[in-house]
Amino acid sequence: MAEQKAAGKRKSTMKKVWYYLKNYRFLLIVSVVMAAVTVAGTLYVPILVGDAIDYIIKKGQVDFMAIAGILEKGAVVIVFTGAAQWIMNVCNNHITFHVTRDIRNEAMKKIEKLPLKYIDGHSYGDVVSRVIADVDQFADGLLMGFTQFFTGVVTILGTLGFIFSIHLGIALLVVCLTPISLLVARFIATHTYSMFKLQSETRGEQTALIEEMIEGEKVVKAFGYEKRAAERFSKVNEKLQGYSLKAIFFSSITNPSTRFVNSIVYASVALSGALTAISGGLSVGQLTCLLSYANQYTKPFNEISGVVTELQNALACAARIFELIEEKPESDDKKDAMILRNPEGNVTLSHVAFSYTKEKQLIEDFNLKVKEGQRIAIVGPTGCGKTTIINLLMRFYDVNQGKIMVEGTDIRDITRESLRTSYGMVLQDTWLRSGTIRDNITMGREGFTDEQIITAAKEAHSYSFIKKMPKGLDTYITEDGAGMSQGQKQLLCITRVMLDLPAMLILDEATSSIDTRTEQKIQNAFAKMMEGRTSFIVAHRLSTIQNADVILVMQDGHIIEQGNHENLLKKNGFYANLYNSQFAN
Structure with a gap:
């Protein structure tokens, strides 16, 4: 039986080789x-x-x-x-x-x-x-x-x-x-x-x-x-x-x-x-x-x-x-999928359910309505589904049940390219490629002048170390950013978003690798960047999200508490315990 299976596989492989x-x-x-x-x-x-x-x-x-x-x-x-x-x-x-x-x-x-x-x-x-x-x-x-x-x-x-x-x-x-x-x-x-x-x-x-x-x-x-x-x-x-x-x-x-x-x-x-x-x-x-x-x-x-x-x-x-x-590719956009143009930032999650494996359900009956320009902070213990929400918003994964809507349209009816370009992302894990500093900031996007790049770098507080590099914006770096600190690499990623601000922002532990002094500067820059823009902020350091309009406290895929910083502290619940544990000293 095993021999017949192997022979069948060889024959199938030969047919595929002949195709080429x-x-x-x-x-x-x-x-x-x-x-x-x-x-x-x-x-x-x-x-x-x-x-x-x-x-x-x-x-x-x-x-x-x-x-x-x-x-x-x-x-x-x-x-x-x-x-x-x-x-x-x-x-x-x-x-x-x-x-x-x-x-x-x-x-x-x-x-x-x-x-x-x-x-x-x-x-x-x-x-x-x-x-x-x-x-x-x-x-x-x-x-x-x-x-x-x-x-x-x-x-x-x-x-x-x-x-x-x-x-x-x-x-x-x-x-x-x-x-x-x-x-x-x-x-x-x-x-x-x-x-x-x-x-x-x-x-x-x-x-x-x-x-x-x-x-x-x-x-x-x-x-x-x-x-x-x-x-x-x-x-x-x-x-x-x-x-x-x-x-x-x-x-x-x-x-x-x-x-x-x-x-x-x-x-x-x-x-x-x-x-x-x-x-x-x-x-x-x-x-x-x-x-x-x-x-x-x-x-x-x-x-x-x-x-x-x-x-x-x-x-x-x-x-x-x-x-x-021959692996099954990501499903194509629908033939009549619309191109998302100039979104205002209204996002709705309705009865969303999702799991990475059938055996373990992660997110169940998740509901959220975000209005234009709101800052939504998502906090909770590791593994509660914070980053999963980001993956679903960007449609890196599709929901198992329910739907996510942007401007009243199900994101499955929107082209992935237009949806993803409507978000600006700064993640915990930095991503660089072999090329110049300029290439890493523009990421292949054309039409930006050096003045625009430098302005964005100043707002992100990265220009102070960029100008000290041997060739400034033309300095060549490798994909692992050899010779740069983790904080500097993350500042470059922040500059990338600062250069061309979209209607919606996702900040996933965006200041996790930056020292406290620089973090304060970045928070000021983020405040300016988030003005009038819908923002989703995933954070473990609760000091970074006190000014959020809505804080979602997640546990085991569910929202267990919701409100602003002051209201959640008054409730003296899970968020208050989490906050007090970080500032107990």
Whole structure:
């Protein structure tokens, strides 16, 4: 049952590979034709050698003129064969690397369309491994397949044809012995695929762990986690070693097994040919041809068996990348979805229910009505659903029940692009990309002058450190913001929103990495920024949200208290306890 399932998956993967190959059918045809020309030239040379041998009768009776003519013909054939082989290799390289380029482009497009649920549910290292390592392995197998598989098959068919033309009985003997080699190759192929698939999956797991440890190296060292990190890596490495050794074992027995069978074929041809030549059924030149063809006939089986092994690895890797490409994308906007233009900031959440998993309900019957220009603060213990509300407002996730409306329209009836551009976000986790400070502030948006950027930077209190950088706004930074503090990186993200203020703002722990002195300046800047704009503020430090119009106190996905700062303190409930615990000293 497992074998049938694996065979079905291989067949399905091959169909998908062919889908990408169809775009390069012309080059594929040229490659096959050049492979046939290469093999024909290679197989014609032994005939010329056999003819030349037959012109060497005995000492003193050698037809040098005829031999010279044969050698000239042989030289021409060799040149044409070499040219055909070069063209074939160029076509194969072109096909292989264009197909892998197409697959990578498709994978990247799919990653951009995947719902956030998929990204959250898979390690980044595994996704990276699929797009980089697995596609590279697939390319190697595909290139070897084109280069050796075509020529191997044509060589086998061609040599059989020439052997049949020389002696029917010997040709039938060769045909009868051939299935043994094919059965051996098939047995090994079925076992190597499953091992190579496990090897590829474990390689992705290893990549994810390495990325996790390198990205969190400071945390690893701070908490003395080095030993446990090494132990985790050792376990994954041992698992990878086990799968790799099994895959290598099965692949390594391919060549000696087929060589053994091929030696039997060669020995059979040599013995039967020699006996036939002694009885006068073959000339010495023909026997030479047969032995040469027997050697060339068996050689592709060794190459093809190696190619089959590589193809198993390539197909296992291709299956993983196709799994990513075929993942269900984020649902498209409705055909009649409206574009949200100049929203005023009226937001309504009506009977919203949501859960990340079916087993555990997170938000139930959540209701909220936000008027234009209101500041809504969301507070509560970790895991109560604060950030989830933000994900739902931005439609990174869709609600399971109920609806969220902006300006009276269900956000599922609004294009995602126009909805998300109507929000300005400053998150707890900073996001930078490799480029200049200017690039990171404008984020590809055009039309901003340096004066506008500097004004926004001053309002966000980031200009004081930007102007001290070697090239100011033109200073190049990496995606991890090397040389910048966490607070400075967050100030850049705040500047990004300051530059082009939309109608609605989301501030998720926006000042968590900023010192108290700078925080006060930022709060003043935020106050200016939030004037007349609907703002959703997620905060743990309650000092930052005392001026909010409405404070929502959440617990286990429900609003348990609601009101402004003074009213909630008077109630002496959950919010008052939370506030007093932070300012008890």
